[in-house]
Amino acid sequence: MAYSAEKTASELPNRPQKFTCEKHANKILGALNSIRKKRHFCDGWVLIDGAEIPVQKGILAAASHYFRLVFDKENDCSNSPDSTSSSADNRPGVVDLSPLQITAETFEIILDYLYTSEIVVDEDNIQNILQAADLLLLVELKQACCEYLLKCITAQNCLGIMDFASRFNCSWVHLKSTQYLENNFRDISYYGEFLQLPVELLIPLLSMDTLQVRSEEDILYSILRWVMHDEEKRKSHLPDLISNCLRVQLLYKDSVNKLPDLYPDIHSLRVIEMIQDKLKNGTGVTERSRGIINLLMCAGGDTRVIHNPEECSGVRRDAYCFYIPYNSTKPGGHWLELPSMTQFRCSHSLVETGGCLYAVGGKDIEDRILTTGEKFDPRANQWTTISQMHHARFGFGLVAIDDNIYAIGGSNDVREPTTSMEVYNIFSNKWAPLPDMNLKRVWSAYAVVDKKIYVIAGGMVGKLYESVECFDTSTNTWASVCPMRERRCDARATACRGNIYVFGGFRRYECPSAMHGGNNIKFCGTEIYNTALDSWQQVPRQHEFLCRMTDASQIFSVVKNGEEIWVIGDLEMDGRFECIRAYNVFSRSWRTVSVSGPPNCRGYPCCMLHIPKHLIDLMVKDK
Incomplete structure (x- = not known):
């Protein structure tokens, strides 16, 4: 860069400057x-x-x-x-x-x-x-x-x-x-790739517990289609397929009798006799139901009331899923207990990806801040440890994009938040550092849209933010976007159809009269961020039907469940508390999902997880 001759020495830069040519x-x-x-x-x-x-x-x-x-x-x-x-x-x-x-x-x-x-x-x-x-x-x-x-x-x-x-x-x-196969098996079974499978690959496929079928007849008909695709060479495999793959107890009673109407030449294959023999030999044996159910799951958190005076801490490690019976017409459901985590955790984070649940960070029963993590595999029905983060943290963000999990911000001591960020790959089981945020934040809200991570509000000791940062995972760069209308911390957020919905959070009243009245903590209202327009919309207080807008309410988690957003926490509703409220993004209406939460728990993070149906059947039976 050249400077004009008229400039004096005082106007010239007094230190080296770095210039970059992007082209x-x-x-x-x-x-x-x-x-x-x-x-x-x-x-x-x-x-x-x-x-x-x-x-x-x-x-x-x-x-x-x-x-x-x-x-x-x-x-x-x-x-x-x-x-x-x-x-x-x-x-x-x-x-x-x-x-x-x-x-x-x-x-x-x-x-x-x-x-x-x-x-x-x-x-x-x-x-x-x-x-x-x-x-x-x-x-x-x-x-x-x-x-x-x-x-x-x-x-x-x-x-x-x-x-x-x-x-x-x-x-x-x-x-x-594989997940597409589980969810679309019936359609797949009509096409050439399925019909041309060798028997050694067909048997393990048809034995999967997680195949989403309308009934076991879908499995029976797929076996018959496969055999009849090359009947002379394949009919010898029928006994093995019926014995190892077909769960005959799950067939409708009249389905076997209807087979001759659907397949006129069925008698030559002796399928009906094979099914009847297996029914007789399998008396007293219960066969697993197939399929998966998308359920709300929570793990860890704090104990609401410590009943045992000898307990020095209320930190928990138990895990639950929330199951609503198929024929239920009233709000409510069952909190079914799953295997407990390997470690006690509170102020930690949960996220789902790859069909497994990941619990990371937080504090243990001795108030130590954790670097550890673990995952719950619903197919194995057990928790296993994963590699440790580079930084201990609590009150931080944990989001998943494809096979990567991102840990953002939070605090690794009691005094000051951190700007650090790191990423975990579920297949390599390794953490790697990423560029730091611009601001130190704890208890922010987090959401993902188009593989971009939004870090919303939060704060540090003595200061709350309304600012929002966006991390682009394709370029590994941070950028500031439009700030919220109202600063807050401890809010929760989720993305739905390109918008980000932020619920709750707290800040101090700035009105002197409210502060002198002893009620100086405000429960913040809902805001919606349009990522395409980079703008926030505040839901008017008269249209805020989540709960009563008082500091008695607290939100633990927000999750997307289909076209609804479920808000979980202690939600004050005219003299009573509810646990789960659902917001329909199309009708913009609220409904009560459940009044009660998991037994004696509070402060628990939640997320949705696909759980095998046979595991739910077993837990419902035990309950």
Whole structure:
């Protein structure tokens, strides 16, 4: 930068300044892309099935750990006095990719991507590109391919994507395609991928407890469709399929008698006799029901009333799910006890992802701030520990985006909050640091929209915030967005249809008359944030039907359940307290879900979790 001659010395900067050109990186990449077509600018070659593709070694090594290792090894060998060149056809800088079965066309597409950061994937090339990205250790490209696959899952290709994801270690795609199979089994069973499954894969699939079926007849009919797809070769497998997969006690009584009407040639397969034999031999044995139920779950928190004087702490570790019977017409349900956590926790956070519940941080019975975490797998019906966070924290945020869990802010001592943030991957079981927030915050509200994390309000000792920060997980950067209308701490938030709903929280009255009256704590009203418009809307007090707006109310958790938002806590309603109130985002109306909460608990975090139906049946029976 040049300064005009008229400026005096006092007007000039008195310290060095840093300048950044945002276009520089793209300009350099563009120039490298244009000159790579000229061979005298290239210092290496890639061989694929006889084709020789000129490359720039530095670019390949910077983009791909695979090429970096190859070229490092080549350099080490060339510097060794007693070794010969290990490069392909004994020329330095030559890499033969033919053994990896990557086509020249696929490599050219990837090479263009390395220089331009742009690539077009479709159903014709996705398999080749993902396979090559996996072999060449191109992590970002592989992730982009996985995101494309997630958008492509249908009943026709679900099983193929499951198999493909398993072969190339796309763990999140495999998990999501498995969940799609569980929820859409009946539709999938009509398509070619299912009908062409080998029997060794069909039996474990049809044995799954979590298949969502209207009735066990869906399993029976899928077995018959599979057998009749190649009857001569497959009819010998029928006894094993009926014995290992079909839960005959769950069939309707008249369904077997109706089989000849649906399948006129059924008698030749002796299916009816096999089912009747299994019914006779299985007398007294109860078969598990299939399916999963999405239920509200809580874990840990504080004890409402300590009955035992010897207890020095009210911190809990028990866990419950809230179950409403199918035919229930009145508010209320059953709090069913699940296995307890491995550790006592309060002021901690819960989140669900990948079909499991994660409990992290908080304080234990000795008031120690925790770095530990654990997860509950509803299929195994047990808690197991996970790796520890880098920072102990309580009163912090815990949100999940795909297979990553983000721990944000909170406090790691009793005096001052932290700005730190870290991320946990459910498959690697490792935490990694991320850029810090701009403000130190504790007891903020948190929500996720379009893979962006919003940290809302909160505060520190002596100061509350209305400010909102947004973390973009695609760029790992923080930005400030429109602040709330009313500052607060200890609020709760959730996202629904692109909007963020913030409920409750507390702040001090700023009116001197209210402070002198002894009631100086205000329970804050609901605000709604429109992420597209970057604006907040405050719900008028006369339309606030969540609860009475007094400091006697406290919100423990807010969760999205379908098209409703459930608010859980101590909610004062005209002389009594309710536990769960539901807000319908379409009708903008409230209803009572449950008056009572889990026994003798308060301050417990909640989230929704899919739990196998047979486990619920067992708990209801025991209760």
